[in-house]
Amino acid sequence: MSISPELYEAITRIVEQKISEIKVTRENFNKLTSIVTELSNNILKLAEAQVKTEERVASLEETVKKLIEAQVVTEDSLAKLAERVTRLEEAVERLAEAQKRTEDSLAKLAERVT
Template sequence: MSLIRKLESVPKDLREVLLDLVEELERQREESVTKREFNELKEIVRELSEEVKKLAEAQRRTEERLGRLEEVVGKLAEAQRRTEERLNELAEAQKRTEEEIRKLAQSHRRLRGEVGGLS
């Protein structure tokens, strides 16, 4: 015998309470999580946890590489500074050389004039 037929034999005020109770139970059942849904959720959480671990490891490796790059960039900056210092030293030496050549050229012209005056 179906539940509806059985309820017909129940007094009306009690029947309404029972129907309200059945409706409430149905509503709660629809809102509750089934075991299958819960297991699916657990699997999703497990997969996400694995992916987070992989991301954390990738982040660690990236930070290591970044540390090595910072070290190399520091060494390159120091080498660049030394190169610029040396270039400045060479530029100063070039100026001194040019000044010496200018003086030699003047001396050479003067000497030629003196030698030319002797003949």
């Protein structure tokens, strides 16, 4: 059984078209595979960066905690220092009053002697 040239050409065209479609599909599949691989690599890089970020945040949290503790100590020390300054001011005021009384007494004594 022989086929006509027209039928042969029609079959050839259909086969070539199907091969071309399969080729495009294969190319698209290869591109998609490449894109998925690239995305997978990028996700791994992002995950690694996220781990580093979380480590940095944890470190910063620890640093902030230490700073808060140091701030509490500083505020306590400052409050104690303010109390001491207040006591010193009161002592200086008492000394000034005593000095004034001493000067007054000395002046009275000097008047009596002269």
